[in-house]
Amino acid sequence: MKNYILKLADDTLIMGQRLAEWCGKGPYLEEDIALTNIALDYLGQSSNFYKYAAQLQGENKTEDDLAFLRYEHEYLNAHLVELPNDDYAQTILKVYFFSVYQSLLYSKLSDSADEQLSALAQKSLKEVKYHYTHAATWVKVLAAGTEESTSRIQKALDNLWEYTGGLFDEVKDETELVALNLIPDSTTLYGDWKRKVAEDFQNFSLEIPASDFMQKGSRTGYHTEYFGYILCELQYMQRAYPGCEW
Numbered sequence: 001m002k003n004y005i006l007k008l009a010d011d012t013l014i015m016g017q018r019l020a021e022w023c024g025k026g027p028y029l030e031e032d033i034a035l036t037n038i039a040l041d042y043l044g045q046s047s048n049f050y051k052y053a054a055q056l057q058g059e060n061k062t063e064d065d066l067a068f069l070r071y072e073h074e075y076l077n078a079h080l081v082e083l084p085n086d087d088y089a090q091t092i093l094k095v096y097f098f099s100v101y102q103s104l105l106y107s108k109l110s111d112s113a114d115e116q117l118s119a120l121a122q123k124s125l126k127e128v129k130y131h132y133t134h135a136a137t138w139v140k141v142l143a144a145g146t147e148e149s150t151s152r153i154q155k156a157l158d159n160l161w162e163y164t165g166g167l168f169d170e171v172k173d174e175t176e177l178v179a180l181n182l183i184p185d186s187t188t189l190y191g192d193w194k195r196k197v198a199e200d201f202q203n204f205s206l207e208i209p210a211s212d213f214m215q216k217g218s219r220t221g222y223h224t225e226y227f228g229y230i231l232c233e234l235q236y237m238q239r240a241y242p243g244c245e246w
Contacts, residue, residue: 002056003076003171004183005117006066007219009049010077011167013067014227015098016042017234018085027088034134038095041127048120068238072231073221076171080163080218082227089142089152093160096135097197101167102128104192108184117182136200143204153206161209165190166218 019039026032050063057066081098085091106128109121142153168190177183198208217223237244 001114001173001177001182002053004174004177005049005053005056007076007078007171009046009053009066010075011046011081011098012042012049013046013234014075014077014230015081016040016046017230018081018083019091019095021085022091035091038131038134041131045120045124045127048123052116052120064238068235072223072228075223075227075231076219076221078163078166078169078218079215079224080160080166082224082230083160083163084226086156086159087152089149090156090159092135092138092142093153093156095131096139097160097164098167099128099132099135100196100200101189101193103132104189104196105184108189112183113181136204139200139206140204143206157206157209162211162213162215163218164193165214166216168193169216169219171219 016039019035019042022032022035023039024032026035046067047063050066053066054061054063080094083090083094085094103125106121106125110118110125112118112121139153142149144150168186170186174183174186178185201208
């Protein structure tokens with residue numbers, strides 16, 4: 001169970017870290033604030049999941065230990081969340097894909113036999129519904145906008161699509177957790193995600209890429225070439241000043 005909780009925590013930590021890079025650089029003030037607030041939501045979710053993972057692990061571990069003091073190969077996040085922001089179109093499409101995933105996942109986890117996991121999912125679901133509405137609205141605007149905006153959202157789709165399947169890759173022992181009604185089946189979840197995205201894309205006037213190829217390696221501790229740079233920045237304070245607290 002600990003590894004499953006860690007993958008949820010790692011996803012939201014790295015997604016939040018990436019999105020926070022837009023702080024002060026958003027396309028205009030209101031959107032700058034919106035992206036920063038979504039990043040804070042992700043970091044809040046990661047904090048809650050790390051606390052639970054630390055509780056499961058024991059050994060006097062804290063959420064800060066798990067967030068900041070693990071080695072690169074110990075992180076179980078999907079590759080999608082560590083990809084560069086690139087331009088605004090790629091950022092917002094990444095938030096869209098991730099929010100559809102989280103909406104479906106947290107809805108299922110809300111019925112988990114694990115009461116603590118269920119409570120965390122229910123709390124997070126309220127935030128994710130806003131993330132989805134915000135991102136979906138912007139994807140539609142960009143897809144139906146100027147030649148430039150349409151070109152950018154299409155380029156973002158071409159860049160990101162092959163990484164989306166990795167969201168549904170499994171960590172060790174997930175099959176046993178599904179059997180115990182603790183977590184949803186990842187294959188079923190992936191099917192639901194693809195149907196929802198296909199439905200939305202019709203509304204956005206976008207087409208699902210024809211290729212079925214998906215990058216492998218998410219959830220295994222193997223990362224893209226971008227991850228080490230994220231980790232260096234993320235862990236600097238704890239590595240430089242061990243045990244520091246705000």
